[in-house]
Amino acid sequence: MIPGVSSATGGTSAVAVQPRRLSWQLAEVVEVVPETPRTRSLVLEVAGWKGHKAGQHVDIRLTAEDGYQAQRSYSIASAPEDERLVLTVERLEDGEVSPYLTDVLMAGDKLELRGPIGGYFAWEAKDGGPLLLVAGGSGVVPLMAMLRHRAAVSSDVPARLLYSSRSYEEIIYRKELERLVAQDGSLEVIHTLTRSRPKGWSSYHRRIDLKMLKEVGPPPAERLLAFICGPTPLVEGVATALVEIGHDTLYVKTERFGPTGGGG
Amino acid sequence: MSGGFFSRGFRGRRRPVEQGTQLPPGQYLVEGFPVLSAGPTPRTPLEEEWDFSIIGEVDEPRRWTWKEFQALPSEEITRDIHCVTKWSKLGTRWEGVSVDTLLEGVETAAEFVMAFCDGGYTTNMPLEEVIGGKAWVAYAYEGEPLEPEHGGPVRLLVPHLYFWKSAKWVRGLRLLNHDEPGFWESLGYHNHGDPWREQRYWGD
Structure with a gap:
């Protein structure tokens, strides 16, 4: 997976930092x-x-x-x-x-x-929130880094992770996410399963859509910071829906990947 | 680094086509067309709002409406493209207006250009990198109107540089006397971005 660059866009506030050579x-x-x-x-x-x-x-x-x-x-x-x-x-x-x-x-x-x-699709506790993280499959990885950072510095910035997986077995970091939620009242994790679900599954079982985002996310009145990472159709769909709901495009950051997009 | 280092058990997969085709260092071939953007895909109404302009250090700003832009002489372009995230795609076919056409008759002493886009994206280049048949403003890809997720209605096409320079949703060029970093160029990516010299990041 990778940060958006094929010719990216969106977002204006670039923060200049001092050049430093990246060596192997x-x-x-x-x-x-x-x-x-x-x-x-x-x-x-x-x-x-x-x-x-x-x-x-x-x-x-x-x-x-x-x-x-x-x-x-x-x-x-x-x-x-x-x-x-x-x-x-x-x-x-x-x-x-x-x-x-x-x-x-x-x-x-x-x-x-x-x-x-990549300095754009990045979050530090001092950036505040509320945070809305939306992941598809292994797109959860950079978002998990954000949740781990948030826990490590005991940040109380409200955070929600909406996480789409194909099946229960394919949920990455499932147990750690459960632990994080159990010890932190300002963190919510909402799963949706798109292909198969275990007996008694009571959460979502469809692809992420506008209705789900309305139910899960904070209302547009709250200026949220959104980070979306996953395959292109999921990212395109979620970013478009968030803008439709009324969230400011400036605070919706995306990162896309796919079998040819950079995961390799 | 890596003098003599190799990855235990790694053979790599050299596709036949890669053996006969020269790719810039560190790149691999893809068949699809990956989408990478930093934010939501903007959708500007073409008839009412869209325009393309040349502004900045010029004798007189130029502006084209969508209708006027489509009436400009266009060219068909077939080029390989190289994304800094390592994928390359060979022989992509585009149609669009040469930047030379857009700059025809413009008087300027500017040496740099900043492309600006819907969504706020920017990217900078020396002016000489976009003139002389090296850059276009493209509105069709493989014979079809350029899709929004790939930068439609129009994107800049500067195929000899990494593809982040080929700004999606481009709305104009600002000519400048001095260089300033654009969006990714401020965020750790190389100011120039020549794939053959593997100029991916600052200091490369």
Whole structure:
């Protein structure tokens, strides 16, 4: 997944920061954690990591023995406050890079990366809220970094995550989200399942639509900060619906991905 | 870095077409057309509100309504495009108005240009990067009107630079005597963005 750039748009307030060269560095894989049948989290030790903002991503570069290289971008899942850098990667069946990361890579291996990249689709507790996070599938990864950051600094900015998954088994971070909600009265997590649902499922079971967003989100009178991440149809649909409901386009930030969009 | 480093067990997947085709460093081929934008897709009413303008350091601002813009001489363009998020797409077909046509008769000493768009997006380039048959304002893609999610009604097309320079929903060009960073250029992306020199981020 990646930050919007193919020719992006939207949003005006760019904050100038001092240029700093992004060099490739070697990270060590400390642990590979299975999240769902198709996703793994890579826990990385990165010597001299300069820190990141929740929502940013890194570039990964793989090199074959004959020198052939492939690069892709992956969102950072960990909070800036976490000791280790964590990436959560979804295995794309026809992918070149993701199957290597999810199936081949193991603890003790080295991985070349550079970052952090992307300063727009990012949130810090001081940016305030209320926050509306809308995720489709592994689009939840950069949003999870925001929720982890929010918890790490004990922020009480009201936050809601509306999270669309294909099935119960494919909900990434399900248990951690339950824990976060249990200990935090100002956080709500609302799931919707689009393909199959377990017996007794009482939450939404359809694609995210305008009606759902009206029910879940704060009214337009509240100036919310919205972050939407997922496949293009979901992002297009949700962003358009939020504007239709009356939210200010300036505060609706999007990030899109797909099998060809950068997850690789 | 990486002198001698390789990824244990990584072979890579070299598609046949990639072996015969030169891609900029770090890029891979896609067949689809990924959509990447930082915010909601704007939809400006064409007849009532839309216009395209040349402003800034010019003798006299120029402005075209949608109708006038469509009547300008257009060109068919077939080019490879390269997104900074690593995908490249070969032989994409566009139709649009050359920036040379738009600047015809404009008197200016400006050396830089800032494209501005619906939704507030901007991107900057040296003026010489968009003249001399190198840039267009495109309204059709593969023979069809350009879809909103891909930048319709019109987007800038500067295929020799990373695709974020090909601003979606472009509404005009502001000519400038000095360079200033646009949207992504302020947020860590390279000021120039030449894919063949892999100018992705600041300092590349």
